[in-house]
Structure formats: C-alpha cells, structure tokens
Amino acid sequence: MVKIGNIELGEFPLLLAPMEDVSDPPFRQVCKENGADMMYTEFISSEGLIRDAYKSKQKLDIFPYERPIGVQLFGSDVDTMAECTKIATAVNPDLIDINYGCPVKKVACKGAGAALLQDIPMMVKMTAAVVNATELPVTVKTRLGWNDETKNIEEVAERLQDVGIKALTIHGRTRAQMYKGEADWRLIAKIKENPRINIPIFGNGDIDSPEKALEYRNRYGIDGIMIGRAAIGYPWIFNEIKHYFATGENLAAPSMKQRVDACRQHLKFSIEWKNERLGILEMRRHYSNYFKGLPHFKEHRMKLVQSLEPEELFSILDDVLVEFDGYFLETKAKKVDYAGVD
Structure with a gap:
C-alpha cells in the first residue's frame, strides 16, 4: 500500500499531473470518474494568494469527489511561500505540493519553479518553511536538474526528505529540455533504489499507453505514475492502465x-x-x-x-x-x- 502521510493510495497509484489552464475542477472530474487515484490543483502563485488575486483564490476550489487532492504552490520567496501555505491549508486539501519543476520563462526567470534547481540550499530552506507552516503532508514535484550538466536530483531527493516531505514526483527531463526529447527515467529509478530514501517516488514523463505504464513500472520500480499530457482529451487512460495491469488485455477504445x-x-x-x-x-x-x-x-x-x-x-x-x-x-x-x- 502506497501512502503519503496517512493518505492511502492503493498498491500502485496513478496521479493526474497539475497542469496550468488544464487541470481545473471540470477536467479533474472527468479524470476522477475514469480512474485517477490522486489529483492536484493547477499550480497557484504564492504571491497571487497573498495579494488575494481572484484567479489564484479560485484555483483553491476543491470538491468532495476529488479527494484525495493536493494544492500545488509555487513561488520564489520563502516567507511568502510559508504564508500562502497557511492560506491553502485553510481550505482543507489532503496535502500541499510544491512546484519545483515548471520550466516556462515567466515562472523560472522569476526564481520560481525549476529555477530552484539552481539553488538547492534555497530549495531546502523553502521546503522546510512550507513543512513547518502546515500540519498537512507536503510533497514536491521537480525535474532531474536545470540542464544535462547539473542533474542534481539525487541530492535534492535526500535533502528534501530530510526536511520532511512525504513524497517526491520526478519528471524525467531537465529544465533545459522543456518537453522535448524523451524523458529519462534512469535517475528516477536510482533514487528509488537509494536505501536512504523511504518516501514514495513517483515517475512522470511520456506515459501515454497501458503498455508503457507497465513497462516503466516493472523496469524502474517506482511507487506510482503521474500522467499529464496523455490525459488531455483522453481521461480514460487511467482505467485503461489499471485494466491492463490486472488482465494483460487492452480495454476497447471509448465509444x-x-x-x-x-x-x-x-x-x-x-x-x-x-x-x-x-x-x-x-x-x-x-x-x-x-x-x-x-x-x-x-x-x-x-x-x-x-x-x-x-x-x-x-x-x-x-x-x-x-x-x-x-x-x-x-x-x-x-x-x-x-x-x-x-
């Protein structure tokens, strides 16, 4: 049984990735009905929450059918992240997730998202502040590193676990790759094999079929898979993967x-x-x-x-x-x- 804190997610959970302008409550509803085990809000700006911005506050809307669900936050200032964690905690999600993976310029160039992969001490400090600001489990989503020369995810995993995160999701690309090329899951597997790591490790990147999901589960030994782009317009992928795991057969394509x-x-x-x-x-x-x-x-x-x-x-x-x-x-x-x- 995979658990994040006290949240039980089954033997091999399938997570819906937080995607800006996509994974809002209407989209999450159709994914939940089609087998998603854990979902997240769109990522929410810490400064937007502090300023009481309408769009940021609206992203805190969660509904009973969505549970378990995490609120994902991003920002560049430690104190602001801690304060917005308290605001997010007040709407009673199941966990708080920190985005250290967003590669887009408008986020990374402001010192948030994947930019923190260039400053591990700051990432650790920010994560500790968020953990200390809530009683909810805190998780992190990030990438392998900033570029091919700085794939520091092994250090990141150990240090973030040490300050209290309860799960780690890793997208198998660097920030420099954006969404190009193939995701490399070998480092994700290496982290899962690390005897120091005792939190769930979820893999993300390029899973677009039941066959690939099974192959990656068996090859890389991760605790679960996060699915993003393949679920857009195709929420059935979650149940298709579960059916394939259980039977070795493909469900018919949706009518x-x-x-x-x-x-x-x-x-x-x-x-x-x-x-x-x-x-x-x-x-x-x-x-x-x-x-x-x-x-x-x-x-x-x-x-x-x-x-x-x-x-x-x-x-x-x-x-x-x-x-x-x-x-x-x-x-x-x-x-x-x-x-x-x-």
Missing part, C-alpha cells in the same frame, strides 16, 4: 457516445464553475483533443469554438454523436502539445 458524454460533462461543469462566458471560452482548447483523429471534424470544431451559446454547443455535440455514432477511434491516448507547467 463515440463516451467521448461526447465526457465532453458534454466537462463543458457543463466548466460553465457552472467559471460562469457561462468564461466556461465556454476556456473549454475551446479541449474539443480537438476529445475528438482527435475523427475524419472531417474540422467543420464541427469550428462551430464549437465560435459559439457562445450553451444550448447551441450541446446541440453541436449531439450532431457529432449522430454523425459519428458507431465510429471507433483505434488510436489510444497520445501526448498532446502543451505549453503549461508540470
């Missing part, structure tokens, strides 16, 4: 009705949670991914991204189901282009 139903549910909750206009606008990024691979889908997609009327949008989705009912996409989950955080 067109399942795809349309998931998209409708996502859209409905997006409107309810964000308000009608914003919910509709922010849903536009998801349509292509839900129906990736459908022939001649462009006409429907254009209608979906142009409409601002809920009833019209649901009607367009009904039309999609009528036109493609019985059509099965053979392709499984695949990583999509994503320029957010990890």
Whole structure:
C-alpha cells in the first residue's frame, strides 16, 4: 500500500499531473470518474494568494469527489511561500505540493519553479518553511536538474526528505529540455533504489499507453505514475492502465457516445464553475483533443469554438454523436502539445 502521510493510495497509484489552464475542477472530474487515484490543483502563485488575486483564490476550489487532492504552490520567496501555505491549508486539501519543476520563462526567470534547481540550499530552506507552516503532508514535484550538466536530483531527493516531505514526483527531463526529447527515467529509478530514501517516488514523463505504464513500472520500480499530457482529451487512460495491469488485455477504445458524454460533462461543469462566458471560452482548447483523429471534424470544431451559446454547443455535440455514432477511434491516448507547467 502506497501512502503519503496517512493518505492511502492503493498498491500502485496513478496521479493526474497539475497542469496550468488544464487541470481545473471540470477536467479533474472527468479524470476522477475514469480512474485517477490522486489529483492536484493547477499550480497557484504564492504571491497571487497573498495579494488575494481572484484567479489564484479560485484555483483553491476543491470538491468532495476529488479527494484525495493536493494544492500545488509555487513561488520564489520563502516567507511568502510559508504564508500562502497557511492560506491553502485553510481550505482543507489532503496535502500541499510544491512546484519545483515548471520550466516556462515567466515562472523560472522569476526564481520560481525549476529555477530552484539552481539553488538547492534555497530549495531546502523553502521546503522546510512550507513543512513547518502546515500540519498537512507536503510533497514536491521537480525535474532531474536545470540542464544535462547539473542533474542534481539525487541530492535534492535526500535533502528534501530530510526536511520532511512525504513524497517526491520526478519528471524525467531537465529544465533545459522543456518537453522535448524523451524523458529519462534512469535517475528516477536510482533514487528509488537509494536505501536512504523511504518516501514514495513517483515517475512522470511520456506515459501515454497501458503498455508503457507497465513497462516503466516493472523496469524502474517506482511507487506510482503521474500522467499529464496523455490525459488531455483522453481521461480514460487511467482505467485503461489499471485494466491492463490486472488482465494483460487492452480495454476497447471509448465509444463515440463516451467521448461526447465526457465532453458534454466537462463543458457543463466548466460553465457552472467559471460562469457561462468564461466556461465556454476556456473549454475551446479541449474539443480537438476529445475528438482527435475523427475524419472531417474540422467543420464541427469550428462551430464549437465560435459559439457562445450553451444550448447551441450541446446541440453541436449531439450532431457529432449522430454523425459519428458507431465510429471507433483505434488510436489510444497520445501526448498532446502543451505549453503549461508540470
């Protein structure tokens, strides 16, 4: 049984990665219903919380169906991170996660996210401050290092465990790689094999099929897998992996009705949670991914991204189901282009 503090996650948990502008409550809902064992909020700016910024505060919204769920925070100032940890703790998540992996310039160039991989003493100091600011378990998500010359994740793992983190998720790329090239899980395995390490180690990067999930579980010995880009538009990947682990067989690809139903549910909750206009606008990024691979889908997609009327949008989705009912996409989950955080 894998545990983070007192949180029991099963024998080999599948985690949904925190992704900016993606892993909001509507998206998390469809992933939870399709097998995600642990989820996280979008990453939240510590300074935004301190300033009481609306967007940052809204990201603290969590719902009973999501548990267990972690609030992920990022920042560059130790005191601010400690203070925002207290704010996040007050909404009663199951854990606090610190983002030391975001590679994008607007974060890393301000000394937050993956930038802390260049200053391990500061990372340790910040982590200790967060641990001391809450009674909740604190976890960390990070990368192998800043670049190929500074892959310092082995030192990071030991020192962060020493100051009290309860789990560590490692994306198998450096900051310099961004999302390019293949994720290298060999160092992740080395950390898991380290006799000093006794906290759960989760691997992240490039898992886009049940076969690959099983291969990496067996080859690298990690405690669980975090899935990000492959779940965008394809929340079924979690249950597909679990089924493959249990039976050695692949589940059938989701039917067109399942795809349309998931998209409708996502859209409905997006409107309810964000308000009608914003919910509709922010849903536009998801349509292509839900129906990736459908022939001649462009006409429907254009209608979906142009409409601002809920009833019209649901009607367009009904039309999609009528036109493609019985059509099965053979392709499984695949990583999509994503320029957010990890």
